[in-house]
Amino acid sequence: GDSVTQMEGPVTLSEEAFLTINCTYTATGYPSLFWYVQYPGEGLQLLLKATKADDKGSNKGFEATYRKETTSFHLEKGSVQVSDSAVYFCALSRATGRRALTFGSGTRLQVQP
Amino acid sequence: DTAVSQTPKYLVTQMGNDKSIKCEQNLGHDTMYWYKQDSKKFLKIMFSYNNKELIINETVPNRFSPKSPDKAHLNLHINSLELGDSAVYFCASRGTSGALGTGELFFGEGSRLTVL
Numbered sequence: 001g002d003s004v005t006q007m008e009g010p011v012t013l014s015e016e017a018f019l020t021i022n023c024t025y026t027a028t029g030y031p032s033l034f035w036y037v038q039y040p041g042e043g044l045q046l047l048l049k050a051t052k053a054d055d056k057g058s059n060k061g062f063e064a065t066y067r068k069e070t071t072s073f074h075l076e077k078g079s080v081q082v083s084d085s086a087v088y089f090c091a092l093s094r095a096t097g098r099r100a101l102t103f104g105s106g107t108r109l110q111v112q113p
Numbered sequence: 114d115t116a117v118s119q120t121p122k123y124l125v126t127q128m129g130n131d132k133s134i135k136c137e138q139n140l141g142h143d144t145m146y147w148y149k150q151d152s153k154k155f156l157k158i159m160f161s162y163n164n165k166e167l168i169i170n171e172t173v174p175n176r177f178s179p180k181s182p183d184k185a186h187l188n189l190h191i192n193s194l195e196l197g198d199s200a201v202y203f204c205a206s207r208g209t210s211g212a213l214g215t216g217e218l219f220f221g222e223g224s225r226l227t228v229l
Contacts (some may be wrong), residue, residue, distance in 0.1 A: 032216045038154075043117075043203060043220040051216065087154055093216050097206070100146060100169055101218055103156040 002027040006090050014078055021075040021106050021107045023064075023090035031092040033057075033066050033073040034101065036088045047075075047088070073102035080111045116140050118220040126194060127229055133190045134224045136204030144168075145187040146218065148204040156203070162187055170171050183205060194228045201225045 007022040032051045048057030053068035062077045064101065072088040073090060090104040117138045126132055138145065145160040146169070161169035162181040176192045191198060205218040 034217060035209040036220075043222040044156075044205075044218075045220070046217045049217055089156065099144065100158045100161055102158075106156070108154075 001092065002031070002092060003081055003100045004090050004102055004104035006088075006107050009087075009106070009108040010052055011107060011109050013109070015082055015109075015111055015113055016079045019075070019077040019080045019109065021083075021090075021109070022074065023073045023104060025071050025073065025090070025092050025113070027094060027102075028090055029094060030068075031094050033064070034091045034093070035062070035064055035075050036089040036091060036103075038089065038106070040042055040086070044089065081107070082111045085111045087111055114132060117204055117206055117219050118133075119219040121200075122222065122226060123225050123227075125227045125229065128194055128196060130194050131190070131192045132194060132226070133188055133195050134202055134204075136187045136189070136221060138185055138204075138206040138219070140206055140208065140219060142206040142219070143184050144207045144209045145181065145184070146207070147187065147189050148203040148205060150201040150223070152200070160187075160189075193225075194226075196228050198227045199226055 003026045005024050034049045035047040037047045038044045048065035049060040050057040056065045064073050064075045087106045087108045089106045091101040119136045144163045146161045159173050160179040165181045180189045181187045201223045203223045204221040207218045
């Protein structure tokens with residue numbers, strides 16, 4: 001079945017550091033890939049997405065590139081801020097059949113001033 | 114103006130009770146979901162409805178019963194609550210056709226259920 005694997009957290013960084021959160025997936029066909037963010041006490045918000053190989057999703061300084069050859073969708077940001085502290089979820093959705101998102105286990109990011 | 118709204122936001126109850134969580138979306142989407150998030154933040158799909166028809170029913174105890182009176186509403190009723198039901202339950206919706214078929218889910222703010 002479909003699955004998403006994320007690096008375990010927490011990831012603790014100083015402000016302005018470079019961020020990478022690894023995400024790899026297993027799925028049949030060509031899924032769409034997503035990063036969601038959950039701030040403390042809130043629901044999940046879509047951060048960025050990519051729907052086909054080599055697409056790059058980007059938003060709020062975050063980027064991720066859909067790599068079919070390595071089945072990966074790593075999240076990066078060049079300079080994190082304290083306000084980026086949250087839990088980040090990688091997810092996939094198949095274009096046909098089962099249409100629910102399959103989530104990774106989440107990675108907590110803590111940014112210190 | 115809230116796109117996906119859930120009520121109540123917090124629910125504290127005793128073991129053995131029956132409770133419901135309601136969800137409404139005003140996005141015009143035709144598919145709605147219930148997810149359960151445990152204490153380790155892991156998200157697991159429970160149910161999904163498309164135009165009032167149940168399309169996903171994961172391995173969930175039959176004490177959990179979803180109901181969709183129309184495509185804008187999806188409620189979750191839980192009978193005989195157990196300690197292990199304590200979690201945050203998220204409702205979500207998704208458009209699957211035309212301009213609404215972008216693939217992403219829109220989530221509510223969650224309903225935190227605590228069973229004592």
